[in-house]
Amino acid sequence: MGKITKVSPLAPDAFPDLPVIEGVAFSAAQAGVRYQGRTDVMMARLAPGTTMAGVFTRSATRSAPVLDCQAKIGLDSADGAAIIVNSGNSNAFTGKNGVVSTRAVTTAAAQTLGLPETRVFSSSTGVIGEPLPHERITAKLKELAETLDKGAIAAAARAIMTTDTFPKGAAAEISIDGKPVKIAGIAKGSGMIAPDMATMLVYIFTDAAAERAALQAMLSELTDVTFNCITVDSDTSTSDTLLLAATGASGVKVDGATTAFRDALHGVMLDLAHQVVRDGEGATKFVEVAVTGAASDADAKTHAMAIANSPLIKTAIAGEDPNWGRVVMAIGKSGAAADRDLLTIRFGDLLVAENGWVSPAYKEADAAAYMKGEYLRISVDLGLGHGKCTVWTCDLTHGYIEINADYRS
Amino acid sequence: MGKITKVSPLAPDAFPDLPVIEGVAFSAAQAGVRYQGRTDVMMARLAPGTTMAGVFTRSATRSAPVLDCQAKIGLDSADGAAIIVNSGNSNAFTGKNGVVSTRAVTTAAAQTLGLPETRVFSSSTGVIGEPLPHERITAKLKELAETLDKGAIAAAARAIMTTDTFPKGAAAEISIDGKPVKIAGIAKGSGMIAPDMATMLVYIFTDAAAERAALQAMLSELTDVTFNCITVDSDTSTSDTLLLAATGASGVKVDGATTAFRDALHGVMLDLAHQVVRDGEGATKFVEVAVTGAASDADAKTHAMAIANSPLIKTAIAGEDPNWGRVVMAIGKSGAAADRDLLTIRFGDLLVAENGWVSPAYKEADAAAYMKGEYLRISVDLGLGHGKCTVWTCDLTHGYIEINADYRS
Known part of the structure; x- marks a missing residue:
């Protein structure tokens, strides 16, 4: 099993140098919501004319700030906007108090x-079910x-961390019709990660x-092939929020047909999604699971997620054991169509199994080295x-248990 | 976190004293399929006139012996029958060789x-994807x-163990119309346990x-409320088999309307199912999850399984942390109907949450003690x-990872 370090061994070497996005400014403060001696609240101020889009958790028990964002995100407005995010307390399952706290923060910020x-969007991340001491946040506005x-923006990325071991950022700079266009995003998330978003907050500008x-x-559309294709532990958060703000300051108009922009946004989202997996609680391995040849894309995703979420596969990976039999098991249990005797399984480029059995070319020593x-x-x-899907996950280690058996203590 | 001992801390004090069932006899031998220095193959010989019934894994990649049993179980016969079970190798995902090995064992036993x-039913449990050295088994017939x-019967229970830390047995003796009727069962299973049976072999006589x-x-019908309501790790085996043999030696005829027999059989099955959970890999806590007030029984099971399978809840239980917020999370993600503000959550008799928030009566110290x-x-x-369902699971500990990261080594 890989060594569990304080910062994820899969972390990038450093926080990337993100470009300034004209039309947005950031700040962070120490509000003491729960944590001491670190920033725990961030603000992003967006210029008038900014367009907002958002994707949120589909949890039936979603938090008050999520419900508030969802009610606002579809409104058109030429006013500016703001995003306020606190860490340490998710303001989820806090009954009527949750609505009161969310409103207190957004009204005061407005x-x-x-x-x-x-035009004020708020998110809260952290412990569920404890009242949000919103006055500590409003005191810092x-x-x-x-x-x-x-x-x-880097300070903002740090303020929203909870069990994250590194701040997450990604960017792209492209040229459209000879004019530069920039994208920069930040994210937090490391546990309770599964499709339908998970404990993940993502802000892209x-x-x-x-x-x-x-x-x-x-x-x-891009969320379906990025953030909804990652899983750490199959658990889904009540607070997931992804906001995208387009300030328009570049003067370049884009839409779904602007391939260069779309590809760049896809790249930023995938990069952030992968960073969340790379910070998966206790992770020592970053794992890509690619399923092809399925009866449909939906079936491919069902199989891929069954593999990526299987505790037996994730512990085998932690133990560096090429236990491909457990891959067969996961495909069998997933519920999607499969024919045992038509399966082909590869670890990296190594052909492991084909025609319903281990490949004649398979050498356990090669797989163990891989x-x-x-x-x-x-x-x-x-x-x-022709159905296919690729998803990303990490291994299941002692570190995951250490983190989650004691999170509230 | 509870101490992880060599034998599960949740194990019964001793293997129960099971009654002799007239019409069935057992034996066990050391075939050296994989393990050395222990028995790894059992035989049960059933008298002529015995009626057989079976339930099997629904995995799409089920093993050759399971497919063989399924083909035979629906046949009526006045001949006797036999059950041959080996541990150490599951003969699953072994291609055409799997069929050859299964047939070799059953033909030789016949x-x-x-x-x-x-009339010869065989099961194999253990590593997936390696050829079964069936000649080691046939040499012992x-x-x-x-x-x-x-x-x-106790020797048979021991021979089928794999990662089990204790042999599992349960029995009932009842009186029907003044005549005694006996039931005795054995089981193996400790990981890869989830609905649709899991790596579980169960033989009841x-x-x-x-x-x-x-x-x-x-x-x-009884499998649905016993073995299909337990989960250790949400993984489903390719080999699960449950066989029930009625020898008729008591002279007492039973059917679904024979309440006393049905209840006794239910009790034996539930006892064995609970023992499998109690031997859950690394388990230190036995957890009952009871959901009531759901829109339907199916919804109740979806919620109960979402709670019982959540790695975040299972690690919190390992850490003795009354983290009820994660219960809210699991209900939210399950996909079944829920209204956050109508939820009531209890830990034991302690009212934890109601009306969408923590109960005014809730004391963290009481819950932590519980x-x-x-x-x-x-x-x-x-x-x-009025939908309801009760399921059983265990906590997720370092022990689970230790066992599963190194199982093949």
């Missing part, structure tokens, strides 16, 4: 920034407004200009059709 | 015992046949007499309807 309350800085409906369509890598790829071809 | 080959003993169809109906127990009960009322 007043401080001179915005309509409908003036400081946050006064310290807004175009270059402070671009200076492209876009209609709200087009921006929303692009975001929703499993020692930090990046692993398990690919399965079902031999049934 | 010859040795003077039975038609269609004569010894097995010669040592058959009505009183040797009774001296009741029953029509095959009636016996099968009773077994299928979590130190070895038997825990989480109950959730959804406040929506």
Whole structure:
């Protein structure tokens, strides 16, 4: 089993140097919501004319801030906007108090920034079921407004961390019709990660200009192949929020047909999604699971997620054991169509199994050597059709249990 | 976290004293399929007139012996029958060799015992994807046949263990119309346990007499509320097999309407199912999850299984942390109907949450003290309807990872 370090061994070497996005400024403060001696609240101020799009958890027990964001995200507005995020307390399952706290934060922020309350989006992440001490956040709004800085996105990324072991950022700079367009995003999340978003907060900013409906369509579609294709532990959070803000400052208008922008946004989202997996609680291996030849894309995703969520496979990976029999087991249990005798399984480029049995070319020693890598790829071809899906996960280690058996203590 | 001992801390004090079932005899031998220095193959010989019923894994990649049993179980026969089980190798995903090995064992056993080959049922449990050295088993058939003993059921229970830390047995003795009727069962299983049976082998014997169809109906129905309501790790095996043999030696005819028999069989099945959970890999807590007030029984099971399979809840239980927020999370993600503000959650008798928030009566210290127990009960009322379901699981500990990261090594 790989060594569990304080910072994930799969973390990037450093937080990337994110470009300034004209039309957005950031600040962070120490509100003491739960944590001491670190920032725990961030503000992002968006210029008038900014278009917003969002994707949220589908949990039936979603939090008050999520419900509030969902009610606001579909409104068109030429006013500016703001995003306020706190860590340490998710304000989820806090009954009527949850609504009161969310409203207290958004109303006070609107007043401080001179915005309509409908243009203030808030998120809360952390422990579920404890009242949010919102007055600690509202007490910091003036400081946050006064310290807004175009270059402070890294500070914002740090303020939203909970069990994350590193701040997460990604960016792209492209040229459209000869004009530069920039995208920069930050994310938090490391546990309770599964499709339908998980405990993940993601904020992406671009200076492209876009209609709200087009921006929303692009975001929703790309979420399906990025954030909804990662899993750490199959658990889904009550608080997941992904916001995309297009300030328009570049003067370049984009929509779903703007391939260069779409590809760049896809890249930023995939990068952030992979960073969340790389910070999976206790993770020592980053694992790509690629399923092809399924009866449909939906079946391919069912199989891929069955493999990626199987505790037996994830512990085998932690133990660097090429236990491909457990891959067969996961395919069998997934419920999607499979024919045992048509399966082909590869670990990296190594052909492991075909025609319903271990390949004659398979050498356990080669597979065992492959499993020692930090990046692993398990690919399965079902031999049934053209459905395909790729998902990403990590291994299941002692570190996961250490983190989660004591999170509230 | 509770101490992880070599034998599960949740194990019964001793293997129970199981009654002799007239019409069945057992033997066990050391075939050296994989393990050395222990028995790894068992035989059960059933008298002529025995009725058989069975339930099997629904995995799409089920093993050759399972497919063989399924083809035979629906046949009526007045001949006797036999059950041959080996541990150490599951003969699953072994391609055409799997069929050859299964047939080799059943044909040789049929010859040795003077039975038609269609009356020999075999199971294999252990590593997936390696060829079964069936000649090691067939070499022991004569010894097995010669040592058959009505009183040797405990030896049979030991021979089928894999990662089990204790052999599992349960029995009931009832009186029907003044005549005694006996039921005795054995089981193996500790990981890869989830609904649709899991890596579980269960063999139950009774001296009741029953029509095959009636016996099968009773077994299928009771499986749904016993073995299909337990989960250790949400993984489902390719080899699960549950066989019920009614020898008829008591002279008492039973069917689904024989309440006393049905209840006794239910009790034996539930006892064995609970023992499998109690031997859950690395388990230190036995957890009952009871969901009531759901829109339907199916919804209740979906919620109960979402709670019982959540790695975040299972690690919190290992850490003795009354983290009821994660219960809310699991209900939210399950996909079944729920209204956050109608939820009631209890840990044991402690009212934890109601009306969408923590109960005013809730004291964290009381809940923390409750979590130190070895038997825990989480109950959730959804406040929506009359659907209900109870399932059983265990906690997720370092022990699970230790066992599964190194199983093949």
